[in-house]
Amino acid sequence: MPPAADADGAGGVDPTTRIWVVLGSLVSQTAVLTALLYYFGWVRTKTTYGHFGVDTRLLDFSTTDYLLRSLNSVLTPLIVAGFLALALRAAHRQTVLPVITAGDRRRLVTRAVVMARGSAVLLAALVLVGLLAEDRVGASLGSALPLAMIAATGLLGYAEHLSTFTTRAVPDTGPTRVRSLALLILTLVGLLWAVSSYAVHVGREMAADVVASLPSEPELVLYSAERLAVAGPGVTVDEIGQEGSRYRYRYSGLRLLVHTRDRYVLLPAQWERxxxxxxxxxxxxxxxxDLVVHAP
Known part of the structure; x- marks a missing residue:
């Protein structure tokens, strides 16, 4: 006898339960996405300010700060990955499928599977060598290593997909599920690795841009009641002799790197690492x- 339907005709599933399941799924996915964006923002920020020797713990950035700083590290990889996925899917449908569904399908598919697996093995070997010899090989390859890892797992998965055109449907056995899960995990690790590597690249570029633009940035003039140990190329200090002035010293030729809730991080205009x-x-x-904007 079929199960009795509940009041909304959903076959024994309470609508309130379904709502909570959907909400729980959304919350968990949002939490994972937030954690990933926070991490990529932290990597980018740490790289940028690390160029100046400033630890991010001294800056006391909030979660929102890191999330905002993650956008320029994530958008480009996502856009590139999206267009690449569409291009590969179109290439598969327009070129591969017509070939393997006509003529000697088994021979053609077998050759394609062998080529895909062979390429994946070579890429996987390159990743292993890069990880084991990080100083000599991995450092020189840089971002190519995570991309090679993604390509290797993608080729293995594609080879498994192509092999289904010459074999009958295979039940979802334990080894099959383990293999699929391993490929999925390795692909996700490769994606995280690749985006993290790109975040480091973005952080370094932003640090270089900051250094290059220091001379043209607004000048920061610092007034202090006490003498400070502030010096550097282009930095001048003048003693204020005005009667009744709260401040006794004026420091010019400085630039603002970042301002947090409780401190200013300043650089000389001609700062050099x-x-x-x-x-x-x-x-x-x-x-x-005080900020002074000089005429261009």
Whole structure:
């Protein structure tokens, strides 16, 4: 006897239960996505400010800050991956399918499967060598390693898909599920690795852009009630002799790297890595900051 339908005719499934299941799925997916964006934003931010020797723990960025900083590290890989997936799917439907569904299908598919698996093995060997000899091989390959890993797992999965054209439907056995799960996990790890590598690349480019644009950025003039150990190329200090002034010293030729809730991170206008200091100035009532925009 079939199960009795409930009030909404859904066959014994309470609508409230279905709603909670859907909400739980959405919440879990959102949590995973937020965690990934946070991580990519942290990688990009750590790389950028690490170029200046500033630890992100000193900046006390919020979750929102890292999420916003992740966008320029994630959008490009997602767009490229989307268009690449569409192109590969179109190539499969327009070129591969017509060939393997006509003529000697078994011979053609077998050759394609062998080629895909052979290429995957070579790529997987390259990834292993890069991981085991990271200093000599992995460092030189850089972002090519995660891309090779993605390509290897993709080719193995594609070979399994092609092999179904010459064989009858295979039941979903334990080994088959384990193989599919392993390929899925390796592909996801490769994607995370690739996006992280791209985030590092973006972070380095942004740090280089900051250094290159320092001379043209608005000048930061720092007024202090006490003398500070601030110096560097282009930095000048003047003593204020005005009677009754709250501030006694004026520092010019500085640039603002970043401002947090409790400190300013300042650089000399001609800052050079390995030569000049980065100054962390606490925000308090003994300081005043002015910005001066010079004519181009």
């Amino acid at each position: 390995g030569r000049d200091h980065v100054y962390l100035i606490p925000t308090n009532g003994n300081l005043r900051i």
